[in-house]
Structures are given as C-alpha cells and as structure tokens.
Amino acid sequence: MLTDRINNITYSKAMKIAGNVIELKNKGVDVVDFTAGQPDFPTPDNIKAAAFEAITQNKTRYTKNPGLTELREAVINKFKHDNDLHYAENEVMVSTGAKQCLFNAILSLVSKDDEVIFQSPYYTSYPHMISLAEGKSVEIKTTDKSNFKITKSMLENVITEKSKVFILCNPSNPTGAVYSKSELEELAEVVIENNLYVVTDEIYEKIVYDQNKFVSFASLSSEIKERIVVVNGVSKAYSMTGWRIGYCAANKEIISAMNKIQSHSTSGANSIAQCASVEALNGDQSSVESMRNEYQKRRDFIFEKLNEIDGLSVSKCQGAFYLFINIEKLIDKKEIKSANDFTDYLLNEFNVAAIPGTVFGTDGYMRISFATSMDTLEKGVERIKHAVESLS
Numbered sequence: 001m002l003t004d005r006i007n008n009i010t011y012s013k014a015m016k017i018a019g020n021v022i023e024l025k026n027k028g029v030d031v032v033d034f035t036a037g038q039p040d041f042p043t044p045d046n047i048k049a050a051a052f053e054a055i056t057q058n059k060t061r062y063t064k065n066p067g068l069t070e071l072r073e074a075v076i077n078k079f080k081h082d083n084d085l086h087y088a089e090n091e092v093m094v095s096t097g098a099k100q101c102l103f104n105a106i107l108s109l110v111s112k113d114d115e116v117i118f119q120s121p122y123y124t125s126y127p128h129m130i131s132l133a134e135g136k137s138v139e140i141k142t143t144d145k146s147n148f149k150i151t152k153s154m155l156e157n158v159i160t161e162k163s164k165v166f167i168l169c170n171p172s173n174p175t176g177a178v179y180s181k182s183e184l185e186e187l188a189e190v191v192i193e194n195n196l197y198v199v200t201d202e203i204y205e206k207i208v209y210d211q212n213k214f215v216s217f218a219s220l221s222s223e224i225k226e227r228i229v230v231v232n233g234v235s236k237a238y239s240m241t242g243w244r245i246g247y248c249a250a251n252k253e254i255i256s257a258m259n260k261i262q263s264h265s266t267s268g269a270n271s272i273a274q275c276a277s278v279e280a281l282n283g284d285q286s287s288v289e290s291m292r293n294e295y296q297k298r299r300d301f302i303f304e305k306l307n308e309i310d311g312l313s314v315s316k317c318q319g320a321f322y323l324f325i326n327i328e329k330l331i332d333k334k335e336i337k338s339a340n341d342f343t344d345y346l347l348n349e350f351n352v353a354a355i356p357g358t359v360f361g362t363d364g365y366m367r368i369s370f371a372t373s374m375d376t377l378e379k380g381v382e383r384i385k386h387a388v389e390s391l392s
C-alpha cells in the first residue's frame with residue numbers, strides 16, 4: 001500500500017525513546033530524562049505577551065506565504081546585526097520550524113540520485129529528508145579525537161561528479177562542536193571549487209560557550225553566500241520549540257523555489273506564533289543570555305562529574321546543550337554490545353534516559369541533554385555512576 005518513499009524512512013528513534021520515558025513517568029517511575037532536545041525554560045514573558053496581543057487584535061488569518069512582512073524585516077535585521085549578512089525581502093522566508101526550512105531547502109536543491117554530504121554524528125532528520133527527496137546521503141565519519149569536526153581534505157575525499165549539497169550543522173546537534181572562522185574558510189574553498197550548494201543549520205547559534213565565537217558560514221564572502229541556504233529559528237534561542245517558527249535566507253531563486261513548496265504544503269506558518277517571533281527577534285534579548293549562562297553552569301557541572309566516572313570519556317561541548325559521551329570502554333562488559341544496549345540498561349535498571357549514538361549514525365556514544373534542572377543533573381549523574389560501576 002505504501003510508497004517506497006515512505007518505506008525507506010523510519011519514525012524518529014529519539015521520539016520513540018522520549019515516548020517510552022513518558023509512559024514510564026505515567027506509571028509513576030522516577031525517570032531522570034536526559035533526552036530532551038529542547039530548552040526547559042518557559043518562553044520569555046515579553047514574547048508570550050506579544051502572542052496574547054496578536055490574538056486580541058485578531059491577527060488570526062493566513063499570513064503571506066513567506067511570512068509576515070514585519071517578521072521578515074526582523075529576520076533581515078537579525079542577519080545584518082548578528083552576522084553582517086545582507087539580504088533583501090525576497091531572499092528570506094519564514095516556515096513552520098527550522099525543520100520545514102531544511103525540508104524546503106533539500107526538496108528545492110536535491111534531485112534524484114544527487115549526493116548530499118554531511119558529517120556523522122548528524123542531526124537525525126537529515127538522511128530521512130534526503131531520502132524523501134530521492135537523493136543519496138554521503139556521510140563523513142568524525143569522532144571525539146578530531147573534536148567531531150571535518151577538515152578540507154575530508155570533504156574533498158568524498159566529492160564525486162554527483163555531489164550537489166553539503167549540509168553543515170554548526171553548532172552541532174548532537175556533539176556541540178562549533179567551527180571557527182578559519183575552519184569554515186577551508187571548507188568554503190572546497191564548496192566553491194566543486195560548485196556545491198550548502199545548507200547551514202545554525203539553530204544553536206545563540207548557545208555557544210567559553211571563548212568560542214559563532215561565525216555564520218555565509219558571512220565569509222559574497223561568493224560563498226550565493227551558494228548557501230542559512231537555516232535558523234526561534235526554537236532554541238528563545239525557548240519556543242512548540243511555537244514552530246523557523247526562518248532562512250538564500251539567493252532569491254532558491255527562496256522562490258522554497259516558497260512554491262510551502263505554498264502547496266502549509267501556506268505559511270502560524271500567524272500568532274509569527275507575531276510572537278517578531279517580539280523575540282526585535283525585543284529585549286537579555287533572556288537569551290541568561291539562559292545561555294545557565295546552560296554553561298550546567299555543562300560545567302555535568303562535564304566535571306561525568307569525567308570522574310571511570311569508563312566514560314567526555315568531550316567538553318563548545319555549543320548547544322548536549323554532551324556526546326564516548327562509552328566504547330563499556331562495550332563487551334556483561335551484556336553490553338552497543339550504545340543501544342547501554343542506554344537500554346541505563347533506562348531499565350537505573351531509570352536514566354539517554355539517546356544512543358546510533359540515532360545520530362554513530363555507535364559507541366550516547367547523547368545527554370543538559371537542558372534540565374541542576375537537581376535532575378545531580379540525580380542522573382549519580383545513577384550513571386552506579387550503572388557504570390555495576391558493570392565492572
């Protein structure tokens with residue numbers, strides 16, 4: 001009955017694990033949940049007030065397909081002030097989450113059998129979106145030894161005459177790696193030499209730690225900017241995951257193609273959420289920094305505690321709110337044969353939920369989200385310690 005297109009993709013395993021956690025919690029089990037791919041803070045009050053105001057003023061109709069003019073203006077200003085990127089009105093658009101921006105971009109740029117390059121560990125939806133576009137995923141494997149980053153030669157090595165698009169997630173989900181300007185410059189050379197198009201997923205832009213500085217790939221030169229679709233959104237920076245607003249920028253030909261898809265799929269994003277997003281981008285930004293500070297405190301705490309556990313090897317993430325932990329030393333201890341076995345063991349015997357690296361294309365690791373309270377982090381880290389000790 002179903003198409004090959006659908007049979008070739010699977011339901012998000014991360015969502016399945018999150019569903020299992022909800023079931024356990026409903027049964028009264030005290031589960032420590034480290035699976036969350038979203039901020040745990042409420043949406044800031046000024047943004048919620050803008051949504052109430054939009055309802056009161058009856059801003060409840062379809063908006064323009066690429067988004068409210070005020071929101072697109074706010075997006076243009078954001079790119080100008082934060083990233084020194086200059087776009088015209090017909091070069092930006094708003095969609096139902098960064099996810100729809102990614103999907104619109106991939107459907108616009110990828111034809112049957114085109115090769116799409118990205119690094120693993122990867123954001124779990126990329127290969128499925130590529131498969132729905134009938135493209136071919138080409139993964140470049142990275143590990144903690146290279147800080148989960150690819151180099152110029154690693155990108156060059158996978159280029160063929162079928163290479164069309166390179167997807168870069170920076171800062172990365174699941175590893176938290178953040179590319180420096182010089183690292184991006186090296187990758188840009190390969191992109192230009194080989195006429196690739198790039199989709200940069202910059203949804204974690206505002207969550208960067210220590211001395212690391214976020215650089216938007218498109219800001220390197222006008223030549224590279226022409227080839228890039230920049231994807232961003234309000235979900236992570238403003239704790240607005242449920243509002244479902246993403247935005248993107250690219251040359252007008254690509255944006256016009258993405259608009260066509262959107263006009264026949266969603267007819268544009270939710271009007272109330274768009275009004276709230278105008279306030280998110282234009283209003284007081286102090287909540288963004290206070291959430292970032294809080295994540296940094298939590299990261300420092302959990303990084304130190306997990307690193308003390310013999311058997312785990314933890315790299316300090318530079319951005320986002322995840323630690324991608326190497327658990328290879330635990331493989332072959334008792335019944336543990338893979339990251340899946342270890343995360344099942346953690347959940348079933350110690351009531352801690354984490355996501356196995358296999359969900360992100362990489363066995364031997366697990367992802368912990370620290371977008372949760374300090375109390376939860378303390379409790380969870382103690383349980384992980386007991387779980388690891390019980391294996392020796």
Ligand SMILES: Cc1ncc(COP(=O)(O)O)c(C=O)c1O
Pocket residue numbers: 037096097098099100123169172173201203233234235241244245246
């Ligand atoms: C790397 C990455 N890109 C895109 C998204 C989707 O963001 P949105 O909620 O705006 O659709 C996520 C959400 O987890 C993500 O981690």
